Amino acid sequence: MDFSNNIVILILLTLVLVAEAAAHEWRTIPSEEEKKEMERQLKDINKPALKSFKTEKGEIFDCIDIQKQLAFDHPLLKNHSVQLKPTSVPKWISSNKTSQKIDPLKLLPKGISCPHGTVIVKKITLQDLIHSQRLKSIGFNSPRHLRHVLTEGNDIDLTGHHFATLEYDYSRVAGVTGNLNLWDPQVSHDQVSLATMAIGQGPIEHLASISVGWMVNPLLYQDHIHLYTYWTADGYNKTGCYDILCPGFVQVSKRIPLGVLLHPVSVYNGTQYEMDLSLHQDRVTGDWWLIFGGVNVGYWPKSLFIGSGLVKGAYLGSWGGQVYSPTTEKSPGMGSGHFPKEGFGKAAFVNNIQILDGKGKALIPQIYTVEAHESNPNCYKSKFIHDDDEPWIRAVYYGGPGGCIGKLSMN
Template identity: 35%
Template sequence: MDLSSSIICILLHSLVFVSLIYSNNSLKIKKPFVNQTFRSEDELYKLNESIAIRLKQLNKPAVKTILSPDGDIIDCVLTHQQPAFDHPLLKGQKPLGPPDIPKGNNQMDNFNESAQLWSLSGESCPDGTIPIRRITEQDLLRASSDSRFGRKFSIMGSNSHQHAIQYVQDGEFYGAQASLNVWNPHGETPDLFSLAQMWVMAGTFEKDLNTIEVGWQIDQRFYGDRRTRFFIFWTADAYRNSCYNLQCPGFVQTNKDIAFGAAISPISTYNGKQFKISLSVWKDVKTGNWWLRYGYKNVGYWPSSLFTNLKDVASKVHWGGEILNEQYPKASSIQMGSGHFPEEGWQKAAYFNNINVLNSKRDYWVQPTNLQNYADSPNCYNVKGGVSRNWGTFFYYGGPGRNKNCL
């Protein structure tokens, strides 16, 4: 990027972003801008240089680059050069071969399965590579600091994250799966955050929680837009050091067709056609690693060595929706799911179906028992479940947020 481009970038962001300086290979927070609309060429050069260094750290060399219709840049990176192998525990390793696939009541099919926008043009990454969504200068500038980039946002001491979920707990769970239809929820907020996902967990919240999370999300602060995107997330220390997608090294990707953080297309429409994604997370009986499957595609795995409490088995599993309400305790206008309550049902409310857990032998999917419903604010977002012959265990969830009964 030349100097004139740098000046334009600084002018655009000077009123809303803190000044960043590079120190010890990391961008740090300085004092906010005060009458510093114009900065010296030396300051601009240093800032531009620090961002360039950080982007080089975050983005791996590509053997092929694909431009997505939504403007995303997808880099095809050699599998042995992916971020996972920057982790101290994984250095020098190579991706493992495919795992044994559990059998049983999974009922996974390709009916109205959503794809990823970047791949709809027919472009693909070559064998021996994986697709990685490129991190840009604008992505870094949206973050309050480099240490917060790619991490889950929370407001300490509040109930800002609100949920509508089904869950099982106090057991031994070796995997979870479900199909969930895909929506694009809205909200009157500058930084929209709304998602649907599975949580596979062990440990104690706010202390030593280990969790694997996978689903679809809108996170305007992270991605810079309001597109619905496929994501993963994991933590081994109760969210203190953890990241979305591949921002923190750890997850080993083996699939060349799925890009984390890429936009999903098509999505469901109210009273219209429904589109879904089918996800499975399970502990491989041979290696003990936690594998991720998207439809019929193995995507990759979290090595068991990354975890403490999830090293052996999960103690609870959640399925459902979540929003971030930065105005809590005031009600939010952010939609969860389709933005409609569970009672509206098919083609109107968001759903999870074919909900299963893995048996103790880790070879067969079964319907969970003792499922419970939970909603932080049922007048804003709720959940309602059941069991049917065609859908297995299922539930509808979500809501509009602020309404006459939710203030």
């Protein structure tokens, strides 16, 4: 896999590519016809709730029948039997503890408890759908212009995007894990800043991938830092979405909904917080499981990826950060907003980086199998931590203050 292809897949894995926002404005107020269509979509998305809760921030969480969740509206999952837990669980290698891990079971306010036989999901609102349309209008979920560049020339247009990551593409990957340092960077309405861990497989035009991590994205989550997921089976053409905005992800947890607000967050030169995530393929069923802090959140069934990759594992793993900004604005901070050279307590990191090999064995990647990438070192950097570097065996420091503006391209 050459450098150009690696960079493109890396971008696709960390965030769906975004075109110039100024060229594709979305009406803040939809027409009556559009509203009716969105209301119809809401009826399909929001399944009947056995119990509902509303937080102080106005978010509503529903307890729905595990057998009647949105995932099973997907035509490939009509006859799918819910797996309550994976049949195989990786035995990850223990690592040094230098930060405090957040407890995923304490993220929702006290008193929110779903009954047996149900799962917890965030209720989607009309405003959520309007914001989703806004995301599409500025280019999310549509990396067509990048594929066009790849086929027409060697120059890769990364307009508006900046990233600092660590990538593994040495051999088959059956899973990845990492502890993602939590920060709450400031962004404007059309900007995005995130930390991610991802796997992918296949050529760019048919890329199958799953990304998990945290994201600050006002259009998607209104404010602050939230747990996010994204999947696709065809290079973001017709399949996939964030969280549960479309059928696909099978929720099994009664306590950890996708899109949940994450807290507490790290303090510069103070207490550091992290969340531990793992993404692995069940060796018996082939499903891809998301585990957060040792708790099974849910999975993407293997059938979603039949004929498009990820059925027999992935060939790319990635950890790090990315930001997006319209070219009319200076790019926002990534991670803590500070460069890796400032080190622990000041720079953002992903530590405890490991992979599962094709046999399901946890491995600490060898130095020659991973490589750090930076799209614009003037604004963001990444630093690979390995072997004798303290305080971890394998990790990546990443981030920076931002301030980039204009068109970015890489050869």
